[in-house]
C-alpha cells in the first residue's frame with residue numbers, strides 16, 4: 623500500500639540549526655594555520671600515539687565496553703572513584719546522553735546567552751525546550767540563570783570557562799548557583815578547558831560533583847590532550863546519573879584506539895604542562911598585541927580569544943575573515959553565538975600567532991610591531 627505521505631522527523635528536529643565546525647581550508651599553495659577549532663598546537667603526547675599504534679594490532683576485537691583502562695587512568699590522574707566516571711565519544715556524546723536521559727518533551731534546559739551551541743542542539747533533539755539566560759559582560763550571570771528556573775527545568779548547562787568567550791565563573795559563584803537550584807535539577811559543568819585555567823579562584827567542579835547528587839562535570843581529551851580526532855571525553859558524576867546514562871549509551875561508544883591513547887595521554891603530565899606553559903605565554907602575548915592594534919579582546923582563561931572588530935565599514939569581522947583566509951589564517955566566525963562582529967582565535971604555534979598578528983596589522987593598515 624502506498625500513500626503520498628513522506629517520512630517526517632519528530633516535532634522540533636527541523637528547528638535545529640546543524641552545528642557548523644570551524645573551517646579548515648586555505649587557498650591552494652598557502653601554508654594553512656587552522657586557528658578555528660581550539661585544537662592544540664602542541665599535538666598529542668607521543669605516548670598516546672605509541673599506545674594507539676599498539677592497539678591497531680587488534681582491530682578485529684570489539685573494544686572494552688566499560689573502557690576500564692581509560693576510566694582507571696582518569697581516576698588515578700585525578701584521585702577519583704572509577705565507578706563515578708563515564709567515558710563518551712567526545713564529551714559531546716555525554717552532553718547528548720544527559721539530554722536524552724533527563725529531558726521529556728516540554729522539559730526545559732537552561733544555557734547561557736553565549737554558551738556552547740551544542741547544548742541547544744541536544745536539548746531540542748531530546749524534545750526539550752532550551753531556555754537562554756542572559757550574560758553580563760559576556761560572562762555567565764548566576765542570578766540570571768536562577769531566575770530562569772521553573773518547575774519544568776531539568777538541566778542547567780554551564781561551560782566554565784565558556785566557549786567562545788573564554789570567560790569563567792569563580793568557584794564560589796558556581797557553588798552559589800548550585801545552592802540556588804532545586805535538588806531535581808542537574809547542574810552540568812562543562813570543563814572542556816579546565817586544564818588551561820591559571821586562576822586560584824577557579825574549580826572545574828570535582829568537589830561539587832563529589833558532594834552533590836545533582837552535579838556532573840564533563841571533560842575532554844580534544845583540547846589540552848590533542849586527541850580531537852579520536853573523539854574521547856569523560857564525565858564525573860554521582861553513580862545514579864552514571865547508571866542512567868549507561869542504560870542508553872551505545873554498548874561500545876569508545877573505540878579501542880581512543881581508550882588506549884586516552885589512558886596514555888592522561889598519564890603524561892609533562893606533556894600537559896608543556897601545553898599549558900605554551901598557552902599561558904601566547905595567550906598573554908596575543909592579548910597584548912591585539913589590544914595594541916586597538917582591537918577589543920574579551921579577557922580569556924582558555925586556549926582562545928574572542929576578538930571584536932571595529933564598527934567602521936570595511937574593517938569588520940566579515941572583511942577580516944576574508945583577508946585572513948586568503949593568507950592562510952583560518953579563524954572562527956561567531957555570528958551564531960551572538961557576536962556578528964567578532965571572531966574566535968585559537969592560540970596557535972609561535973609562527974601562527976606572530977603571523978596572525980602581522981596579518982591583522984596589515985588588514986587594519988597599521989605598522990607591523
Ligand SMILES: *Cc1c(COP(=O)(O)O)cnc(C)c1O
Pocket residue numbers: 660711712713714715738781784785812814841842843844845850853854855
Ligand atoms: C571543545 C568543547 C567540548 C569538547 O567536545 P568533544 O566532544 O569532547 O570534542 C565541550 N564543550 C565545550 C564548551 C567545548 O568548547
